[in-house]
Amino acid sequence: MSEPKTEPLESQPNRSQVQLAGATPATTPASRETASVPASPTASAAAQASEPDRLLLEEIRQLGPWHMNIQLTESVFTGEAFASGGAIRDRERNKGVSLLNLRGYFLGKLRQLYPAGVASKTLLDCACNAGGYCFWAREAGMESAFGFDVRDHWIKQAKFVQGHRTVASTDRIEFQVCDLYRLPERGCSPADITMFKGIFYHLPDPVTGLKIAADLTREVMFFNTSTVWGEPDGYLKCGRESRENLMSGVHGLKWYATGPKVLSDILKWCGFVDRRLMFSVQQHDQPQLGRVEIIASKVPGLLDSIGGEILV
Numbered sequence: 426m427s428e429p430k431t432e433p434l435e436s437q438p439n440r441s442q443v444q445l446a447g448a449t450p451a452t453t454p455a456s457r458e459t460a461s462v463p464a465s466p467t468a469s470a471a472a473q474a475s476e477p478d479r480l481l482l483e484e485i486r487q488l489g490p491w492h493m494n495i496q497l498t499e500s501v502f503t504g505e506a507f508a509s510g511g512a513i514r515d516r517e518r519n520k521g522v523s524l525l526n527l528r529g530y531f532l533g534k535l536r537q538l539y540p541a542g543v544a545s546k547t548l549l550d551c552a553c554n555a556g557g558y559c560f561w562a563r564e565a566g567m568e569s570a571f572g573f574d575v576r577d578h579w580i581k582q583a584k585f586v587q588g589h590r591t592v593a594s595t596d597r598i599e600f601q602v603c604d605l606y607r608l609p610e611r612g613c614s615p616a617d618i619t620m621f622k623g624i625f626y627h628l629p630d631p632v633t634g635l636k637i638a639a640d641l642t643r644e645v646m647f648f649n650t651s652t653v654w655g656e657p658d659g660y661l662k663c664g665r666e667s668r669e670n671l672m673s674g675v676h677g678l679k680w681y682a683t684g685p686k687v688l689s690d691i692l693k694w695c696g697f698v699d700r701r702l703m704f705s706v707q708q709h710d711q712p713q714l715g716r717v718e719i720i721a722s723k724v725p726g727l728l729d730s731i732g733g734e735i736l737v
């Protein structure tokens with residue numbers, strides 16, 4: 426098994442403004458966006474690919490659109506099948522889906538949180554999409570990972586990656602198609618670390634949804650959501666959304682938080698004694714919206730090394 430390559434770009438949605446830069450400048454998402462990667466088709470890369478790589482790339486294309494750039498083999502990444510650098514921020518160029526490099530940021534935060542390693546830890550990834558965090562968790566040495574998503578499209582991708590990723594272990598990872606609200610029926614064991622990214626604002630009852638995930642979390646939650654931008658913090662704002670869009674929810678009703686404070690209050694109520702704001706930023710392509718990332722812990726002191734702004 427070879428070492429996964431360093432990604433060409435650590436990507437989050439572009440942000441034009443950082444509102445609460447509690448994190449040190451080096452860790453704010455804006456400063457990580459070092460270069461804009463052209464979303465050009467990779468025809469020339471495909472032309473140079475070996476026959477096995479060409480077949481793999483073709484299968485990847487058939488399974489598209491993809492949201493997560495995940496390395497499969499020494500030379501094949503899911504995102505590279507669509508764009509040089511494996512990232513497309515312009516959703517219109519990828520069937521309404523942004524294609525992102527998320528691995529480096531996640532692994533960096535894990536190292537900060539658990540400097541002695543994550544060997545005995547388990548991961549729960551809510552709305553896992555193509556399963557990237559589960560694969561990177563195992564790559565980091567975690568004991569096991571479980572990911573679920575309401576859409577078969579994404580779980581098919583996750584299982585495809587599991588079958589073809591040779592650069593790190595893919596055993597002890599399980600994926601299921603499941604609606605978050607049906608998760609309690611599955612009788613899952615609690616996990617040490619939970620991903621709750623990109624799902625809060627796709628739920629008709631986000632507090633109940635978050636509580637379901639929180640009750641299955643022993644230590645830490647990585648929480649990330651879209652928010653409205655420019656309105657007073659402290660509220661949830663109702664909206665409607667497509668049930669069909671691959672990146673949306675399936676219930677038609679959504680709630681945007683108006684800022685990190687209301688989210689911190691909800692996370693606190695869910696049992697997370699410490700909460701750190703990693704960023705709260707305006708979205709470049711939809712300036713009426715923002716994006717908030719919070720890392721929350723049930724274990725006092727666990728976030729001391731993580732940086733960010735302490736949320737009360």
Ligand SMILES: C[S@@+](CC[C@H](N)C(=O)[O-])C[C@H]1O[C@@H](n2cnc3c(N)ncnc32)[C@H](O)[C@@H]1O
Nearest residue numbers: 552554574575576604605622623627672673674
């Ligand atoms: C914006 S994407 C976020 C994907 C991934 N978590 C990430 O951070 O990149 C939203 C994901 O949530 C999934 N999803 C939406 N509603 C869900 C629900 N009720 N239960 C489980 N997954 C859901 C969608 O299918 C989609 O994969």
